[in-house]
Amino acid sequence: DAGVIQSPRHEVTEMGQEVTLRCKPISGHNSLFWYRQTMMRGLELLIYFNNNVPIDDSGMPEDRFSAKMPNASFSTLKIQPSEPRDSAVYFCASSLDTYGYTFGSGTRLTVV
């Protein structure tokens, strides 16, 4: 298994531009999580899906952030418009059980 696959690995964009991050979870996992990691705040859950349905999006910072999971093998996190304070590493993780999440390698986003 290739694990959780995220793309791109790095993204540099100008303030105001739209950014789309992509994630392919592990086949058979029924839950998918989007996290943001910064030095100051650590890992913060943005949203999670169970069986492709968004369950908890209370961590999404504001309306500029949106996430979709059109099928069991693909999810996107979109930021529009992007701002410098969105600069962080964004992780996607998937799991079958309540614990033991498998994380992707992350997307390092820099908004200038």
Add this chain to the structure above:
Amino acid sequence: SQKIEQNSEALNIQEGKTATLTCNYTNYSPAYLQWYRQDPGRGPVFLLLIRENEKEKRKERLKVTFDTTLKQSLFHITASQPADSATYLCSTNAGNNRKLIWGLGTSLAVNP
């Protein structure tokens, strides 16, 4: 609300010694605590989970304890090796859902 606190100071130890990392929670006793390892530029990797009713859990050179009186979990690496150098994260569930909260992690450096 529940918070996870980990020692922010880096831990430096000599190869062969036992490394001990601390995770404290601030509020109610969680159903379980998880420990993950994170290497630079990578996503966290699940190591061990310990449940509230378990005092200790072992996996090869790793040992985790859970003390509900002290509101604390200790993570031990025996016979440490330079390859154990990484950041170690503690996490737990935030209520009756799959939302995890995370500590900021403790950086461990094992010197040869």
